[in-house]
Amino acid sequence: MRYNPECLARLQALGISWDDSCALRRISMTLQRWFEFECGTGEGQTTWSIERDGDEPDSKPFMRVQFPTSNGYHDSRRPYPDKENGARKRLAAIVARYPGLSAFVQGDPRGCALYILKPGDVPEGESASGFYTRGVAVYK
Numbered sequence: 001m002r003y004n005p006e007c008l009a010r011l012q013a014l015g016i017s018w019d020d021s022c023a024l025r026r027i028s029m030t031l032q033r034w035f036e037f038e039c040g041t042g043e044g045q046t047t048w049s050i051e052r053d054g055d056e057p058d059s060k061p062f063m064r065v066q067f068p069t070s071n072g073y074h075d076s077r078r079p080y081p082d083k084e085n086g087a088r089k090r091l092a093a094i095v096a097r098y099p100g101l102s103a104f105v106q107g108d109p110r111g112c113a114l115y116i117l118k119p120g121d122v123p124e125g126e127s128a129s130g131f132y133t134r135g136v137a138v139y140k
Helices: 005-013 018-039 083-096
Strands: 041-043 046-052 061-069 072-079 102-105 114-117 136-138
Touching: 005 018, 005 136, 018 041, 018 046, 018 083, 018 114, 018 136, 083 102
Parallel strands: none
Antiparallel strands: 041 046, 046 061, 061 072, 102 114, 114 136
């Protein structure tokens, strides 16, 4: 298994076990890929994207595939496993084992998807969305 020893060492310095550090890394990679698919990915003239069947976070996800054919444009949707909500549930279970720590999920696919925050990373009364980069970035 390939992993970034520096990232895992930083998580362990927060008191997170090796197994949970590895699980957080997998969760971060799952979320990163999910967010990439939400924006849409492509190769040549084919694009793949994940769409939900509604605005709610727990609405059913679909994989949408689009590409040109000799008879016009192919556009299909098929049900897709909800890997985002599964990853978020696993994340919540892990963070609950470490009092004082919290997690921030950043949905822009151009950056790290998961940050672990310790007390003091976010000033009192402020939102984590403006200070999450003070935490430990969980990446490959």
